[in-house]
Structures are given as structure tokens and as C-alpha cells.
Amino acid sequence: MFTLYYARDTCALASHIALEEAGADFALHRIDFATAEQTAAPYRAINPGARVPALVTPQGILTETPAILVYIAQCFPAAGLAPLDDPFAFARMQAFNSYLCATLHVAHAHRMRGYRWADDAAAIMVGACYDLIENHLF
Numbered sequence: 001m002f003t004l005y006y007a008r009d010t011c012a013l014a015s016h017i018a019l020e021e022a023g024a025d026f027a028l029h030r031i032d033f034a035t036a037e038q039t040a041a042p043y044r045a046i047n048p049g050a051r052v053p054a055l056v057t058p059q060g061i062l063t064e065t066p067a068i069l070v071y072i073a074q075c076f077p078a079a080g081l082a083p084l085d086d087p088f089a090f091a092r093m094q095a096f097n098s099y100l101c102a103t104l105h106v107a108h109a110h111r112m113r114g115y116r117w118a119d120d121a122a123a124i125m126v127g128a129c130y131d132l133i134e135n136h137l138f
């Protein structure tokens with residue numbers, strides 16, 4: 001049994017889809033960003049990073065979408081969510097998910113909440129990330 005901590009309209013949707021596609025037994029726990037619940041002590045006890053998603057597993061808590069997605073794929077190999085027996089295809093999948101997580105998502109966050117990092121609009125580069133995905137990564 002797993003519990004997925006998520007918030008609406010966030011990257012936690014990827015982990016939710018993977019759990020559904022895997023046929024996993026899981027519960028959902030919604031975190032309310034409108035009240036900044038992600039920063040409150042009860043949720044920080046789940047993820048000190050104050051971000052969603054977080055997945056509570058029988059072995060412990062996982063954060064970071066690429067790690068959660070691979071964990072689900074490995075726990076439910078019959079679902080065929082990842083090319084587990086093809087190192088190159090697996091690495092390409094990891095490259096794509098890592099780009100989404102480490103570059104696109106950060107640029108997206110800059111667009112939404114750029115004031116956390118910079119006060120110069122030129123520093124916000126999410127459009128270039130989408131161009132790369134459309135024209136090269138796909």
C-alpha cells in the first residue's frame with residue numbers, strides 16, 4: 001500500500017498516472033497550496049523540501065518524480081512502464097525525465113515564481129525548454 005501526497009495541477013500528476021497504470025494499491029493525500037500546506041510542519045515531516053509529490057512506501061518515503069516513477073516501474077514490471085531490460089532505452093527515458101525535472105520544471109517554476117530567484121525577466125527561459133522538447137527530445 002502506498003500513499004501519494006499531491007497537489008492539484010502539479011507535477012505530482014505523473015506519479016499519480018504511474019500508480020494508476022501500474023495497478024498499484026494506493027491512497028491519495030491532497031496538499032492545499034492555497035493555504036501553503038506544503039510548508040506546514042505536518043507535511044514537512046513527510047517531505048522536508050516542502051514540495052509534492054511524496055510517495056509513502058512500505059520501505060520509507062520517496063521524493064523527486066524521476067525516482068518515484070522508476071520505483072513504481074520496478075515494483076510493477078508487468079505493467080511495462082519502463083524498458084527495464086534495455087539499458088540504452090532506459091537511459092534515454094531517464095534523460096527525458098531528468099530534463100523535465102531538472103531543467104524544464106525549474107524554468108517553469110521561474111516563470112510562475114521567478115521572484116524567488118531573480119528580478120530580471122531575461123533570466124526566465126521556459127520557452128527555450130519547450131522548443132528543445134518539441135524539436136529535439138521528442
Ligand SMILES: N[C@@H](CCC(=O)N[C@@H](CS)C(=O)NCC(=O)O)C(=O)O
Pocket residue numbers: 009010011012038050051052053063064065066101105
Ligand atoms: N524536482 C521535484 C520538483 C517538485 C516540485 O517543485 N513540485 C512543485 C509542484 S509541481 C511544488 O511542490 N511546489 C511547491 C512550492 O513551490 O511551494 C520533482 O521532480 O518531484
